[in-house]
Amino acid sequence: MPTYGYSDNKEDVLARLKKIEGQVRGLSRMVDNDVYCIDILTQITAASNGLKKVAIALLDDHIRHCVAEPPEGSNKDMVREATAAIERLVKS
Amino acid sequence: MPTYGYSDNKEDVLARLKKIEGQVRGLSRMVDNDVYCIDILTQITAASNGLKKVAIALLDDHIRHCVAEPPEGSNKDMVREATAAIERLVKS
Amino acid sequence: MPTYGYSDNKEDVLARLKKIEGQVRGLSRMVDNDVYCIDILTQITAASNGLKKVAIALLDDHIRHCVAEPPEGSNKDMVREATAAIERLVKS
Amino acid sequence: MPTYGYSDNKEDVLARLKKIEGQVRGLSRMVDNDVYCIDILTQITAASNGLKKVAIALLDDHIRHCVAEPPEGSNKDMVREATAAIERLVKS
Numbered sequence: 001m002p003t004y005g006y007s008d009n010k011e012d013v014l015a016r017l018k019k020i021e022g023q024v025r026g027l028s029r030m031v032d033n034d035v036y037c038i039d040i041l042t043q044i045t046a047a048s049n050g051l052k053k054v055a056i057a058l059l060d061d062h063i064r065h066c067v068a069e070p071p072e073g074s075n076k077d078m079v080r081e082a083t084a085a086i087e088r089l090v091k092s
Numbered sequence: 093m094p095t096y097g098y099s100d101n102k103e104d105v106l107a108r109l110k111k112i113e114g115q116v117r118g119l120s121r122m123v124d125n126d127v128y129c130i131d132i133l134t135q136i137t138a139a140s141n142g143l144k145k146v147a148i149a150l151l152d153d154h155i156r157h158c159v160a161e162p163p164e165g166s167n168k169d170m171v172r173e174a175t176a177a178i179e180r181l182v183k184s
Numbered sequence: 185m186p187t188y189g190y191s192d193n194k195e196d197v198l199a200r201l202k203k204i205e206g207q208v209r210g211l212s213r214m215v216d217n218d219v220y221c222i223d224i225l226t227q228i229t230a231a232s233n234g235l236k237k238v239a240i241a242l243l244d245d246h247i248r249h250c251v252a253e254p255p256e257g258s259n260k261d262m263v264r265e266a267t268a269a270i271e272r273l274v275k276s
Numbered sequence: 277m278p279t280y281g282y283s284d285n286k287e288d289v290l291a292r293l294k295k296i297e298g299q300v301r302g303l304s305r306m307v308d309n310d311v312y313c314i315d316i317l318t319q320i321t322a323a324s325n326g327l328k329k330v331a332i333a334l335l336d337d338h339i340r341h342c343v344a345e346p347p348e349g350s351n352k353d354m355v356r357e358a359t360a361a362i363e364r365l366v367k368s
Binding site for chain 3: 156
Binding site for chain 4: 194197198201202204205208209211212215216221222224225226228229231232233235236238239242243245246250265266269272273276
């Protein structure tokens with residue numbers, strides 16, 4: 001059974017995701033209640049920053065466990081895969 | 093009763109937010125099930141891009157209705173407020 | 185002869201761009217001298233943040249002068265054009 | 277004498293940086309000539325995307341050479357340092 005890097009701080013990542021899910025649900029309520037646009041944008045920025053923080057935490061664990069100390073075989077593809085994921089993230 | 097710019101495509105914005113909420117809930121499941129980190133990062137990028145699209149749609153409506161044709165009084169603060177929101181978004 | 189919004193703080197924008205040009209030239213020197221990768225990334229982030237600040241300053245002036253108070257005719261296209269530019273910027 | 281990861285494609289990175297330097301110099305000319313704001317924003321986006329591409333190329337080499345196969349000693353700090361650089365980049 002494979003265990004990936006983020007297993008270490010799984011609880012922390014899950015707690016962050018739960019908070020972000022609440023923020024996105026809050027966004028629906030704000031739009032439904034015609035809240036002022038700029039306040040909604042502030043909440044979107046908060047949720048977006050939350051997602052980026054989760055991504056960075058996962059990346060740190062991934063590089064630490066899967067790239068720096070690959071379980072077996074070549075790690076060439078893992079580096080390429082990791083930087084491709086970073087590139088998509090940087091552009092998101 | 094105030095109506096803000098995004099009232100026009102409220103349904104579209106709400107549908108997008110519902111989808112993003114599902115993506116974030118999916119992220120919790122993925123982490124819970126120890127899915128491969130890179131696949132989780134891809135889903136984070138998708139949710140993050142979704143949030144940015146909602147933000148751009150709200151901004152378009154906001155600039156169109158609140159900045160270009162302010163309901164009353166000076167629009168000076170509205171421009172400053174809008175660009176401050178854009179700046180936070182660009183940095184998120 | 186048309187004068188655009190950023191004419192007001194042209195000197196400030198030009199000074200920022202001059203600094204960014206120097207930062208990019210510095211990046212070439214750093215790469216040429218085999219400077220440690222992380223230090224180069226820090227300098228890239230500084231230049232990138234500088235470009236974003238110039239973009240926000242130009243956008244503020246553009247929304248203030250061309251969108252909020254269009255010189256003539258409809259401002260519909262100007263809003264679309266502005267938000268399209270914001271979208272490209274947010275994704276850059 | 278230390279050789280860092282990006283030494284491999286140094287010429288490519290230097291060529292990209294030279295192009296970006298030209299784009300930033302072009303930006304100064306555009307502002308000086310009162311070019312339409314949206315066209316300047318498009319050029320800023322191009323330079324910004326160019327810088328991000330250089331950053332990703334350097335990161336790929338860094339992770340490949342310095343993190344995945346560290347020259348000596350512990351690589352713990354290198355991962356932390358790399359993800360901190362990625363975080364600054366993602367937020368820039």
